[in-house]
Amino acid sequence: MTKRRYDDACGTAVALEFLGERWSMLVIRELIYGPRRFGEIKANLPGISANVLTQRLETMEAAGIVVRRKLASPANIQVYELTAWGREAEPIIQVMGRWAARSRRHDPLAYMSTASAMQSLMTLVDRDALTGWEARIAFRFPDDGFVVSVADGDMTIERGEAADADVTLTGDTMAMRFTIYGKMRFDGPQTLALTGDHALAERFVDLFRLPEKIA
Structure with missing residues (x-):
């Protein structure tokens, strides 16, 4: 990340620099339970394009939230996984989900990975x-x-x-x-x-x- 989005010392403002882009928190959600291939992440985020997912992963990798690595043989495939710091975002996702589930706009029957x-x-x-x-x-x-x-x-x-x-x-x-x-x-x-x-x-x-x- 080469520039700040907010001229604000509040930690919430800094958090939004990392998580405020569309899809970013959902990418983290998909990685909470372990490494995933690019195609697996995309398949579980209906509506995201390959270009946008690539951008989000690159941004979060640069920020130290996500790391990219290759699984050992015989798999030899590239996966993305959360860093230890990235995994600390899980409670944030839970608190936001619990708060937003009270909205009448929340549709419990929509797509769910x-x-x-x-x-x-x-x-x-x-x-x-x-x-x-x-x-x-x-x-x-x-x-x-x-x-x-x-x-x-x-x-x-x-x-x-x-x-x-x-x-x-x-x-x-x-x-x-x-x-x-x-x-x-x-x-x-x-x-x-x-x-x-x-x-x-x-x-x-x-x-x-x-x-x-x-x-």
């Missing part, structure tokens, strides 16, 4: 209800997978598979929303398929609520 679906869980979880129990919940999406771990009054999410999960939920992100936020029963035509401990799965679903809309 798998990373966005998992961030919604981190954003809208009832953290007071995490205390006193443990669980490993696997989400299997058509082209992605995540493991949600509840333990010690906290919840974490990692990309990957878990053969030892207490519960496995299978479907797409729309089925995830109908199940988690719509509170529709498992194994329906529009909901997630459930394998494993049914009572534990119900307790997990009860952790999440969409916030009430502002008047």
Whole structure:
């Protein structure tokens, strides 16, 4: 970055220099759960052009938010991932998402990537209800997978598979929303398929609520 956008010492102004461009925060969202190829990032950001995505990645790489590297053999592919400092932006995304979800303009049925679906869980979880129990919940999406771990009054999410999960939920992100936020029963035509401990799965679903809309 060669010039400042704001002549302002406020940290918020500086943050906007890094995150204020259209798509920038969504690029970070897509990288929260690990490195992604250029094509994977673009596929999960409908409407972004290849040129704009290239510009955003170059700007964030220059700012120290994103790093580009090549995976070791046999993959030998170039990926982008967040730096340690870049990952510190995750709470910002969650706070903004929780705030904006109260708007009547928020459409919970619009397109949602798998990373966005998992961030919604981190954003809208009832953290007071995490205390006193443990669980490993696997989400299997058509082209992605995540493991949600509840333990010690906290919840974490990692990309990957878990053969030892207490519960496995299978479907797409729309089925995830109908199940988690719509509170529709498992194994329906529009909901997630459930394998494993049914009572534990119900307790997990009860952790999440969409916030009430502002008047």
